[in-house]
Structures are given as C-alpha cells and as structure tokens.
Amino acid sequence: xxxxxxxxxxxxxxSEFTIYDxxxxxxxxxxxxxIELPQANGGVQPGSLENxxxxxxxxLSHLLGDYLDVLRQRLKLSNTLPVFLVEFRAIVExxxxxxxxxxxxxxxANAGWPQSLRxxxxxxxxxxxxxxxxxxxxxxxxxxxxxxxxxxxxxxGHRSHPVTVHFDSNYPTxxxxxxxxxxxxxxxxxxSQDGCLQDVYHQFTEALKAxxxxxxxxxxxxxxxxVLEPEHPNRSAVLRRIAISSSTSVQIEVDATAPRALPTIxxxxxxxxxxPLREHLNRNLDNWxxxxxxxxNLTMLLGVDFPSKSTTKKEEFHVACGxxxxxxxxxxxxxEVCADERCKQPFHHLCLYEWLRTLPASRVSFNVIFGxxxxxxxxxxxxxxx
Numbered sequence: 542x543x544x545x546x547x548x549x550x551x552x553x554x555x556s557e558f559t560i561y562d563x564x565x566x567x568x569x570x571x572x573x574x575x576i577e578l579p580q581a582n583g584g585v586q587p588g589s590l591e592n593x594x595x596x597x598x599x600x601l602s603h604l605l606g607d608y609l610d611v612l613r614q615r616l617k618l619s620n621t622l623p624v625f626l627v628e629f630r631a632i633v634e635x636x637x638x639x640x641x642x643x644x645x646x647x648x649x650a651n652a653g654w655p656q657s658l659r660x661x662x663x664x665x666x667x668x669x670x671x672x673x674x675x676x677x678x679x680x681x682x683x684x685x686x687x688x689x690x691x692x693x694x695x696x697x698g699h700r701s702h703p704v705t706v707h708f709d710s711n712y713p714t715x716x717x718x719x720x721x722x723x724x725x726x727x728x729x730x731x732x733s734q735d736g737c738l739q740d741v742y743h744q745f746t747e748a749l750k751a752x753x754x755x756x757x758x759x760x761x762x763x764x765x766x767x768v769l770e771p772e773h774p775n776r777s778a779v780l781r782r783i784a785i786s787s788s789t790s791v792q793i794e795v796d797a798t799a800p801r802a803l804p805t806i807x808x809x810x811x812x813x814x815x816x817p818l819r820e821h822l823n824r825n826l827d828n829w830x831x832x833x834x835x836x837x838n839l840t841m842l843l844g845v846d847f848p849s850k851s852t853t854k855k856e857e858f859h860v861a862c863g864x865x866x867x868x869x870x871x872x873x874x875x876x877e878v879c880a881d882e883r884c885k886q887p888f889h890h891l892c893l894y895e896w897l898r899t900l901p902a903s904r905v906s907f908n909v910i911f912g913x914x915x916x917x918x919x920x921x922x923x924x925x926x927x
Contacts, residue, residue: 542623542627544623548563548566548574548626551564551574551576551626560577561575567637568637572600574601575595575596577593579592593617595612595613595616604633604636610666612632615628615629664710667712668712671739674738679692679694681693681703687708689708691703692706692738692742692745694746696749696750696752697750697753698753698756698757702745703721703722704721704745706718706719706741707719707720713737716729717729717741721748722776723748723749724752724776724779727745729744730744755795758836759774759835761835761836765847765850766783767784767853769858769859770782770792779796779797780793780794781793782809783839784847784848785810785843787860788885788887789809789814789815789818789878790808791839791843792806792809793806795835800835801835803826804835806839808822809876814878814885818845821842822843825841826842860887861875863886863915865889865892870892873890874889879916879917880919884917893915893923894925896912896915897912905925908924909922909924
C-alpha cells in the first residue's frame with residue numbers, strides 16, 4: 542500500500558519523497574495536511590519515523606483537539622508512512638462522526654468515538670513518556686489504541702522473553718494486567734501512586750532470574766534429543782516427552798523452581814519394551830545427581846542412549862496411529878503400542894479404546910479392555926480411563 546492509495550491528493554513535494562503536502566478527503570470533508578519525513582543518504586530513513594513532523598490546517602487541528610499531539614507521537618512510532626495514514630484516516634473519521642453526533646447530545650458524541658479517543662490526552666502522554674524513560678529498544682510493539690503494548694526482556698542466557706502489558710482506562714490508579722510466558726504466574730506488585738512501566742519491566746526481569754537454570758536444562762533437552770510432545774515447547778512448558786525408540790518414550794514433568802531435582806517420570810510404550818526400562822529406573826532412582834543435567838541423569842536412570850538429532854530424523858519416531866493413520870489426534874500422539882516384537886504398531890489411546898470396544902470378542906476387567914491388535918491379532922490391552 543502506498544500513500545496515494547490512501548490519500549490520492551497528498552502529493553510528494555521533492556524527488557526524495559520526504560515531504561508530502563496536499564489535501565486529504567475524509568467523509569466528504571477536505572483538509573490541508575503536510576508531513577515531513579527524516580532523511581538518510583538523500584532519501585527516507587528506512588524503518589524509522591522518529592523525527593517525522595505533521596502539520597494541518599486550523600479546521601483539522603480544531604477537530605482533533607488535544608489528540609493531534611498524540612497523533613504526532615503515533616507518527617514517530619509507526620514503521621511506515623502508509624501504516625500511519627491508515628490509522629490517521631480512521632481517527633479523523635471517528636472525530637467527524639463524533640462531532641456530528643454532538644449536535645444531538647454530548648453522551649452520544651462520546652459513544653461515537655473509538656475507545657482510544659475516549660481516554661484523556663494525558664493517558665497517551667504518560668504512556669509515551671514512560672516508554673521513553675524505559676527505552677524504545679525494549680518496546681516490541683504498541684497497539685494503535687494504546688490498550689496494550691509488548692516489552693521484551695532478556696535473561697542471563699540471552700533468551701528473549703515478551704511481556705504484554707494491558708492498560709486499564711484508569712491507569713496508573715488501576716494496575717495493568719500482564720500476559721507472560723513463564724512456568725508460574727507472574728504477580729505484579731503495584732503502587733497507584735508511583736507505578737510505571739519501569740516497575741513492570743524491572744519485576745519481570747527479576748522473575749526471569751528464577752527460571753534461568755530451568756530454561757538452560759530444558760534447552761539442552763530440546764536441542765539434543767527428539768522431543769515428541771509438546772511439538773513446539775514454549776517457555777512455560779514443564780513437560781517433555783522424549784523419544785527412546787520408535788515404540789517407547791519417556792515423559793518428564795520438571796519443577797521449574799527446582800529443575801535439578803528428580804522430576805516426575807512416566808514411561809510410555811508396549812509393556813514388553815517398557816518393563817526393562819522401568820526395572821533399570823527403579824534400581825537407579827537413588828543415584829539421581831542434582832549436580833548433573835536432567836538429560837545426563839535420565840541417561841543414567843534408564844541405561845539408554847537417547848537418539849541424537851545429529852544422527853537420526855524425527856520422522857523415525859513420529860509413527861502414525863495404526864487405526865486413524867495420523868500422528869496427532871486432538872494434539873495427542875500415539876501412546877499405546879502392540880507388545881508383539883514383530884508388530885510394535887502404535888495407536889492413539891482413544892482410537893484403540895474405540896476399536897476394542899466395538900469388537901464382540903473383547904472383554905472388560907477392572908477398567909481394562911482386553912482384545913486383539915488390529916494389525917497382528919496378538920493380545921493387546923488399553924485402560925478405559927486413559
């Protein structure tokens with residue numbers, strides 16, 4: 542999208558396309574507008590409008606009122622001029638609608654304005670001032686309505702972590718709400734007197750320090766071996782299901798506040814294949830070493846060498862369900878495996894349960910369905926409750 546696509550009569554006044562001047566038409570009303578863009582190497586500086594300027598005629602200035610200063614700040618925050626002009630046109634349209642509605646009642650006029658324009662100018666000025674105090678380099682984006690913005694912080698391992706700050710219209714009297722990707726809830730301590738974005742950022746970076754070792758240990762797992770679930774772990778994920786073979790895997794749940802402690806361990810796969818792993822695990826539980834990584838401890842506990850990403854492919858362990866022929870079903874991977882060594886076909890729990898439930902020869906005992914493998918017809922079982 543180009544400038545002429547939005548305002549055809551807002552024309553460039555020089556060959557460098559750094560000055561635009563002309564008439565803009567909004568809701569059949571015409572206004573004079575002039576925009577001067579920053580220059581670099583004889584042209585518009587790419588990716589930055591920080592030093593851009595905007596001026597307009599007195600009618601448009603009167604229509605926008607105090608919000609003109611806010612729009613000047615929005616221009617400096619925009620990535621490109623067309624992006625700003627789309628937002629500018631929408632706001633002018635809302636202002637015209639509000640002005641027309643004001644002739645009937647002030648209440649209806651206020652209702653005609655978008656949410657961002659119902660806020661006092663000092664709200665926007667405060668947010669912009671706090672961003673400047675914090676540093677523009679820590680800002681990922683800001684919503685055009687200023688209802689929320691996203692900051693980015695880095696932990697001791699140079700990993701980036703976003704925090705989305707949602708503002709109430711009574712900010713800072715009312716504390717902002719923060720959305721984060723952490724293993725535990727982020728509790729913001731807030732003072733209605735002197736709370737600001739700097740406080741949010743500082744408390745968030747302090748919270749990151751508590752999980753630095755957890756992320757270091759989980760990153761080692763994610764980068765070294767094949768993690769079957771979750772398929773794309775986020776920073777809050779404490780579960781990992783790690784491939785051991787095409788028919789067996791181990792699932793761990795790590796305490797993010799004590800990541801080097803013994804995690805919850807569950808072995809998944811055919812009983813015949815899992816049995817020796819479980820015996821090895823039980824014999825070595827007391828040997829868990831908090832000075833070693835989770836991956837090294839698991840290797841010791843199970844007596845296995847996990848398939849390496851450098852020598853194997855993930856597809857070798859993404860074996861599709863033998864009933865629905867898909868790997869994922871409602872985000873679940875196949876966890877039930879035929880115990881026959883010649884078969885070892887995996888199934889989704891739900892698929893196998895539904896299959897066995899419909900067979901006349903299947904029987905139920907103590908919440909377990911006994912039946913035959915759909916592939917090799919050897920005995921196979923599945924728990925009814927999953």
